[in-house]
Amino acid sequence: MMQHAPQQKPWGIAGQADKVDRSVEIxxxxxxxxxxxxxxxxxxxxxxxxxxxxxxLMHEFVLGTRQTLDEHAAEMLKAPGMAHGEAYMAHVAPAQQGEMIWTFNQAGEFEFACLIAGHYQAGMRGSIEVLAE
Structure with missing residues (x-):
């Protein structure tokens, strides 16, 4: 399987396991x-x-900006079975655990959300403040 080079996003870039500074449980x-x-x-x-x-229920954790999450949530309502496979998304089945490593190399206000149809609309979201160096 070909590894894709990590893609820079406004909210950061996929991180590497050997570079983890700390773990956060969500x-x-x-x-x-x-x-x-x-x-x-x-x-x-x-x-x-x-x-x-x-x-x-199945839940997910998707990083982004308010705008990207709003747009993606609207797409998910139209196509609930849409498959995801991005480094900034984790799907976690009931009673299971998932993991994601992310490097926050951009300062700013970002968000995370569950974009499963209905979940985002019910308020399943949170915020991440990235403090400038």
């Missing part, structure tokens, strides 16, 4: 909430997100 459940809902990281920090789905 819990998600069927109340359509993430815990914690707000994160603060430093520009340049590489985070290992550990996602725990404590619900009985």
């Amino acid at each position: 819990r998600m459940d069927d109340s359509m909430r993430f815990t914690p809902e707000r994160l603060q990281v430093k520009q340049g920090e590489t985070i290992r997100f550990v996602h725990r789905n404590e619900g009985e």
